[in-house]
Amino acid sequence: MSVSQPLIHDRPSHAERTALSDARMVDAAVGLICSKGATKTTLKEVGEIAGYSRGLASQRFGSKDKLFTFIVRSVGELWLEDLRRAVLENIGIEAIEKALDAHYAFIVRDAPAIRAFYILWFKSIGPDEELKKVVANIHDRRRKDVEKWLRKAIFAGEISKEVDCKSAAQNFCAAIIGVVYQWLANPADKEQIKALHETLKLQTILSLRRNSVGSMT
Known part of the structure; x- marks a missing residue:
């Protein structure tokens, strides 16, 4: 040799x-x-x-827009991978709880990359069609994941079949983006961001349980 x-x-x-x-x-x-x-x-x-x-x-x-799209796609895939590991086979309320815990951990663990990801997320409201398409795809995958957890919970008898899974998933994902906006505005206040995740968790659980109880009365 x-x-x-x-x-x-x-x-x-x-x-x-x-x-x-x-x-x-x-x-x-x-x-x-x-x-x-x-x-x-x-x-x-x-x-x-x-x-x-x-x-x-x-x-x-x-182009700069293509670089931004690459960043959003790369970080988005990391988040979806984290989400799968966190939720595993859980459904319904347990899946919601684990997803919110994972999201909080994700944004405070790697703040610069996640901060850039969400800055670009909100930038996608603008005219860049490629970035808009990537963000819309990630958002749609998030919504479908939540909807799937709820449908499986209905099938398992954990929540009522009266729950509108699509609307509940849309509201949940929209609320997360609201939490993210607060984090972007004040990233140093981790206690507030943690509290917002916990509040969303509680509100979602109460909503699902209220619908379930209402359908049985």
């Missing part, structure tokens, strides 16, 4: 180098979005802060 073989073997592949540069540029973009806002973030700065040429971010992503 020649001495050059270990060096060749240890050299990162093109895919590994690409993944590393992507990760560094995403980290740079997250920092800029959190400190300057999405509008003032530029691809030039992203490349420079990541330690690469000014044009690499533009070459890799094509």
Whole structure:
């Protein structure tokens, strides 16, 4: 075996180098979005802060909106993975409780990336169709997850069949976005954010139980 073989073997592949540069540029973009806002973030700065040429971010992503879409999709997938691990096979009220606990832990565990994710989430209200599509897809998957938990709970007899699963899921997901807005406005107050998650948990449980009791009277 020649001495050059270990060096060749240890050299990162093109895919590994690409993944590393992507990760560094995403980290740079997250920092800029959190400190300057999405509008003032530029691809030039992203490349420079990541330690690469000014044009690499533009070459890799094509446009700022495509970079933003990449960030939202990447962080969104991390959240959905966390959610699946937290909820497991639980349904109904238990699934709601575990999902809210997981969401609180998620936003306070990795605040810069999650803060950037939700800044871009609210930015999707604007004209960027690609970003809007990605955010809408994540939101739809969240809503369908909640709806599925409720339908399974109805089938198991845990909550009443009178519960409107689709409306309940829509209201729940909308309420979470309201909590997120409070967090973006005051990220340092973790006690308030925890209390808002707990309040939403209690309100959702009471609503589901009230509907269930009402259907049996």
